[in-house]
Structure formats: C-alpha cells, structure tokens
Amino acid sequence: MAEFEPKIVAFVCNWCTYAGADLTGTSRIKYASNVRIIRFPCTGRIDYMLLLKAFDEGADGIIVSGCHPNDCHYTSGNFHARRRWIMFRSLCDFTGIDTERIKFSWVSAAEGAKWAEIVNTTVASIRELGPYTDYKKVAKYPEKEVIHG
C-alpha cells in the first residue's frame, strides 16, 4: 500500500500569511506539497464552519493562519478571530474532534521560513496521526443507505 499522504487545508489571511507563503516560494524554500491554501481577506472572516466542512470533505489536517496580534490589516480582525478560536478549539476538544489536527499560527508576510516550517511540522504530525478515519466514518453518508436514529 502506498504511504499515507495527508490532505491539509490551510485557511490563511490575504495580508500576512498568504504573502508569507508567497515569500516562501520566491525564496525557493522547499516545503511539503500536501497543503491546499485558501485565501481569505482576514482571519476574522474564517468561519469555524469552514473548518468542519474541510474535515467533512476529507481533510486530514487544517492550518489556520493570519497576521500577528496588532498587525491586522483591519486593526482587530485577528483579535476577534483569536477569541473565536479559543472557544471553538475548546468546543472541538469537548466534542472529541481531534484538536491535534487543527494548527493555528501567526505568520507574517516576512516569515516565509516560518510558513515552510509550520507546513512541514503539520504534515509530519498528521502523517504520524494517520488519516482522520474517525471523522470520515461519521461523514460516510451519503454512502449509507438509510439513517435510522
């Protein structure tokens, strides 16, 4: 059997992390290719439902990243996001969603190397954890024929 290749979805803000990831590329720093990047105007826009949907659609891990505190292009978007992440993460923990599979980080436009490192460590740790079968089993619908209670 082929080695497990984790599918990672990264939700990043346009102004810092996306630019940072860009820098990673232009600096020719090599990093794992398991990540699909989705760009948002701001971390404040990253709805927690999107994270659940990513798992639903088969992601094994998620990266959420944006500007460092005080660096938000819109002044406070990342502060709001941070509160939301704190609560969402604890709700995930409470419902048994594997919080090890969701990495949060601050990566600025100048931190190309940090981005590469975040991706590489995330891929490595998800590779260790294996595919997110617990979630996929429950999301198996619509393959299942009838859902009784």
Added chain:
Amino acid sequence: MNIDKRLVRKDSLEKLFDILKRNSKTIYAPFTKNGKSTFRDTESFGAISTGYIQTTESAKDIAFPRTEKLLDFSKSKEGMSVKGTDLNDIPDVILWGVRPCDASGIGELSSIFNWDYKDEIYINRLSKVTVFGFSCSKSDEYCFCTSVGGNPGNTAGSDILFTLLGEEGDYLAEIITEKGLAVVDLAQNLFEKTDISGKEKFLAELPVKFSHEDIRLKLDKFFESKEWIEQSLRCLGCGACAYVCPTCACFDIQDEAHGKKGSRVRCWDSCGFSHFTVHTSGYNPRNVQSARWRQRIMHKFSYMPERLSVYGCTGCGRCSRACPVDMNILEHLISIQEVTV
C-alpha cells in the same frame, strides 16, 4: 383471512425472538435512551423496553425513514449516471412492540403514499415489514384512540396482535394476516391452539372524548376562527409534534453530494416550521404560527378525510407528550368541538 387465535406463553416471547433472529430477520423494537424510547434494530431480547404506555417516537421510520436515499448520481468523463435506490436491499423486518394506534397509523401513512401516484420506495419498505402489535392494558391522559375510531385492542395494521392476559399472564396472539401466519409457521410450537376469547377485559379503558366526525364537520366552517390564534400563541414552531407523529408524512427532498458523487434524499419536514411554505420570492402563504397550527389540525381532521377518506390522527397522543410547551392536541380538539362558530 379469518383471525386465528393462539396462546403464547409468557416465556415464549424470548424464544420467538431468537427463532426470528436465527431466520435472519431484522427486529425493530422499542429501545430506551435518556428515558425516551424509539424503535431500533435490536439484537437481544433483553434490550427491548417494556412497560411503556407509548414509545416517544412512532414506528413510521420503518417505512418512511427520517432520511432516505431516493437515488444516487455520479459524474464522470463518460457523463452522468443516475441509479435509483435498490429496493432488493431492503431487509425483512419484524416491527416488535407496536401499539395498536401506531399499527393503524401505517394505514393512514399508506393512504398518502398511495394517493394516485404510487410511491414504490415506501410500498416496498412496508411490504418487508411484519408488524407485531401489542394491545394496551394501560393508557394515560394523552391517549384518545377511541375518539378517532381506534381502540386499545385494535387489530388494524398489525400482522399479529399480542394481548397480555393479566399482569403476569400469557399472551393471546391474534394472527391477522398472511405475513403473521408466516411467522407462526416459523415457530409452530410457540403458538398453541386455544379457545380463549374476550380479550376486552384485559384492555385499557378509554372513554370517547370527542367525535371526530363532528370535528370534521365543524372544521368546514372553522378556517377563519380566532380559536387558531388563541390555541397557537404558545406554540414555538418546532417540529417535535410532526416528527413523533405516526401519520405525519410531509417531507423535503435534498441533494447531498461529495465531489462528483452524491444522493438525492428524502427527509422529514414539518408544517409547523415557519419556512415550510416560503416561496423563493420571500412570500409566505402561511406567515403566522396560527396558520401553520391550523394547517396541522385541518390536514388531519378535514383535508385527509375529504381527500383520502381517512383521518390523519390515531389518537396516540405522542405530539402532546413531546411538545415542549404542552400543546395538548386532545384538549385543543375538544375546545374546537365546544367553541361556537
């Protein structure tokens, strides 16, 4: 066919369960979780709940599942392929422990799914079900089957109806249909010949509380009544009543897809939801809760009798028990009967 009466010893029920299991029947029986009972695929006789007046959920799930695939589709380079639900996959099911009001509700549900257009998914599911009804020896303040044409020992809808003969007694088994007979054939020695008659004295006593014919006639001129507004003021517009009801059949059709593959599914819906009838334009013909409550009662006691010749209510009282704000259908029907137009 004539109803054949047999005696089933108290301890034979478990043997019957095991025999059916050995004949690879799926058995849906009442199962209690968090103090609420629903019908579940049950592996052991010991897991079956007993002593309930009525299960929290009805057994309609068995022929009309809350979520059910209608068809599968997949897109590929070759084009689109669509495949209907494979009806051969539907297992043979014994529905165990259904109360007579629930069993008779199957008939009402069927009248909807057979109205003109025959819904073969429903029909096929139902055709695989053998219903073991259990008569009621107890009732509570929510029960009113006798007011809508039923009774605690009603055989309608059951393939075999079991009646407990006294607290610690044996069961009288009435074999009502060919399907019931087929079960007897699997366990001949458990169904003993008997000449017992008169199960009535073992049944719950339930006086008639209103006349459903009177209600129907009353409703003909009741559409504009203020009573609907008064009754529905405390209704919060959830779907609990519809979802526990044995005869509510309203549904929604939705597509669920992942990537290039998916299914079209049918799922329960409720006329009590405020968005049930909203047009795409935003216009809502039933834009207040009183109109939605009226629809619920009118549908069951006026529209269904007129269009399908059956009443959409079996008097099981589930909706009243499940209602978070104590909308008691029996009480409301009585007040409809009493109010002067």
Added chain:
Amino acid sequence: MMDNLYMPYLMRIERITYEAPGVKTFMLKFVNEADQDKFSYKAGQFGEYSVYGVGESTFCIASSPTRKGYIECTFRQTGKVTNALSGCEEGSIIGFRGPYGNVFPLDKWKGKNLLFIAGGIALPPMRCVIWNALDMRDNFKDVTIIYGARTVKDLVYKEELKDWELRKDVKLITTVDPGGESPDWKGEIGFVPTIVEKAAPSSKDTIAIVCGPPVMIKYTFPVLAKLGFADENIYTTLENRMKCGFGKCGRCNVGNVYVCKDGPVFTLAQLKELPDEY
C-alpha cells in the same frame, strides 16, 4: 417493477437563450430516446428540474406540446437551484421529472376569443398555451396578448414578441412600468391592469388567462370583472412551493386543494372557493 417516482429523466441542454437580466431559457432534449418516446404533456403542466448535487426546483414547461422532440423552460436566477442551473452550459446534463398537474382546457376554449394577460417572468407559464393555441389557430377567434414587465430589459421572449407583433392573427400589446421605458420604446407605458382597462377587450365569448406577480393579479381581476368577464372564464396558474409534485410532500395545499394535483391551473371561480393561503 414500478417506476421510481423520484427518478428524473436525463436532459441535455441543447440551447441556452438569454432572455432578460437573470432570466434564461433552456431547450432540453432527452438523453435517452426511449424516454422521449414515452413522454407527453399538455399546456399548463409543470415539472421538477434538477441540478445533480444541488437539488430540484419547480417550474412550468414553457414550450408548446405541439412542438415535438424537446421541452423548454424559462427561469429567473433567484435561489440555490436556479443559480446552479444558470451556471450550466450548453451540452450539460440536468434532471427533469414530470409532467405534473392539470392543464389549460384548450379543447373547451375552441371557438372562443383568447385574452392572455401576463406580467414579468410569468409569461413563460403562459407561453406554452399561447403557442399551443397559435399552432391550432383556426380553432379560436381573436387572440390578444397583453404583456408587461418592469422595464424594457425585463421583457422575456423578445424575438417571439416581435414575431407575434408581425402576425396579423394576433393582437399584441406590450407595456412597461412608468420609468421602465427606453428611448426607442414604442409600446405602452403603464401597469398591466391599467393597460387592460385601456385596451378594454370584449368579454363576449372570451377566455382570459392571467399570470403574473400577486400584486398584478390582484388588480387585474377587478378590471376583468368590470369588463364583464365571468369568474369561470378567467384562468390563472398558482405557484406554491412544492417538493414532490404529486401530492405527497404536503407543502402546496391551499385548504384541501393540492396545487400540484388539482392545479396549477385554476379558474377565478375555483380560487374564490379556496381559503386565502396562496
């Protein structure tokens, strides 16, 4: 084995016509010829159109049953499914099941004048019966079409309107709401009920078919009554929300009448018997 009621025909989009902002017409052909052979419908019926993975949406068949080999539908992009339909290209495969509902009683109307009154996106449900009538033109006396939209841009079937205008056997009156006219607009300016009143078609031996937004219908009925139309001679189609199309899902009923089975075509006389829930 019985047919799965919910199984749509696979339809290929043969041609897409841009009608008005957000409004498109699809010409649909059956992917499987066998389906085409067993399929038949009459003017006034509707169907469930679906984009796989998105869902189903209800609208009428806008083409005339006299035109064989295809069906057409016209829709405005408003909800989830119509948005997805709008994103389809020529050659795409969509689903269609139907036909459902009752029909316009064209046979009963033979020998009479026909007056079609439509507003905005409600011309499509009437287009099937207009073309049906025109394709058997000898059976009817005068045919009048009064059609209005908010603006000139919003008028649908622009090519066909030209066609009808040129025909000697059709009297076409088009109108746009005040302020909706373009510099070269030659039609009427005013709301549909006003224009109907102005045109004052004779009610003698005439069937009126009215279709449009609720407010247009509300104000057109009294005008027709004033012109002497009997309630039995005024027809319209209702468009309640539906899911199944055949009387099971429990949404579309108005009192004990199911729009999907007993409708969508009703006479005003029938509507007046119904409770106000449409």
Added chain:
Amino acid sequence: MVDLIKRAKELLESSAVKVVIGYEQGTGNKTRALFVEKTEDADKLIFDSRCIQNLAAYVTKKEVKEKGKMAIAATLPVMRSIIQLASEFQVNDNNLLVLGITPESNLIEFANLVEVETFVHQYQIEIDARNKEMLDKLAKMTSAERWKFWVDELAPCFKCYACRAACPMCYCSRCTVDFNQPQWIPVPSTELGNLEWHIMRAMHLTGRCIDCDACYNACPLSIPINLLTKRMLVDAKEHFGNYQPSLKGDNLMSTYKPDDKENFIQ
C-alpha cells in the same frame, strides 16, 4: 401566587400593559405558558417549582410582540435572558415590564431593565451538581471516547429544532440552517450533520447562553445538548473571566482584549 395575580390585574386594568406572560396549570403535572389579556383570565396564573419553561422565548415571538406592551413573570433565568435580549436590542423598557420572581419565590417588580440587571448581577451563574459531574466525567474521557459519546448521543436527533425554538436567544427570523446558499449544514438528519448543527448552535450561544436548560427541557428525545453550552460557559469563564449578561452589550464573542491569553497558536 396571589401577588402576581393581583399585579397582573392592575396592570391590565390600567392598560399599563396589554399582555401578561406567566404560567398556568397544564396537562397532568405540567405547567405551561399563559398569555393574559383579560383581567378575568389572570386568576389562572400560577407559580411553583414546576414552572421552568423560559418564558423569555415569547418576548421575541412576532405574534406575542404584536399585542403591545408585555409584562412577564420572570424567574432568575428568565431575567438573565431578558437582559441578554435587551443588550441585543430585542426588548426594551418601552415594550417589556419585568415582574420578577426571586429565588425565594417572592414577587419583585422592577421600574426598568437597569434595575433588573442590578438584581440579576447579585447571583452568579452556577452549573448544577448533576451536570457538573457529567462535565467532569466527559473531561476525564479520551478525545476518542468523547467523540463516540457525542456521535452516539446526537445520532437520534431528528432535527425538530425544539432546542432552537425554546431558546430565548435563538430569535433570528432566519436561522443559519434555514439558508441554503451556502448550505452549511445538511437539511436531513445525518450523523455528521447533527453534530455540525449542535456545534454551530453551541458556538452561536457562546457568551450569550445563560444556562437555563430550556434546550434540554424542550428536546423530545432528552439529548443532553445543554452540556455543550455548559462547557462553553465554563471555558468562557476560565478564559475571559466571570460572565454575566449585561446591558452594556459587550458580548463575549463580539469583543476582544488585545491581551487575550491562549497557548496553542504557534
């Protein structure tokens, strides 16, 4: 409750309010909401320990609001809900009068919502012992065990939305689940969809839920969904300090502090 009946009659007679929302005897041992519009109906008002439905759910209901100024018999959880609703501009002194019922079952009338707030702030929101025990039990489980617990508990949910209907904070005229563009949560009841719905519900109530248990009491299947909001309450307290609904409107999730602490962002 003689005081309440007397006061309700006075308020209706003087037209100070158009409707008094309270409790009446229901079926069997149940109590239920009563809307008193005529003074003679005020005699049906009751109050005792069975009156646990959160009546604040009605003050945002269109059909009730349309009647005019409301008075509401409000226990502590109801008063808390009302303060939260006021902070979200759903009620105000012009359309609502609070007839408070103290934890000692005494009637206490407030001139305005500021007084209600002051009263409410005397009491902390405390999670009851039974649920605390349940939360502790869950906390001790492994992540995988908790996952199994919730998938099993939520599987029976048939999405009747009684939890949403009974919750005073779920007053949106169009809930996220009623939208289909995008369709965040599948309409049918499915294992994952049910979980998503309840996660979303808990998130939307974070910092707003006042722990009245209306959702759990309304659930026809008695699914312990209130544990989700309870855990959010506990965690919010831990991260952001003590939480009380407040007229200032600084809702937990719509505000922030530059020095909010966390330990998981790299």
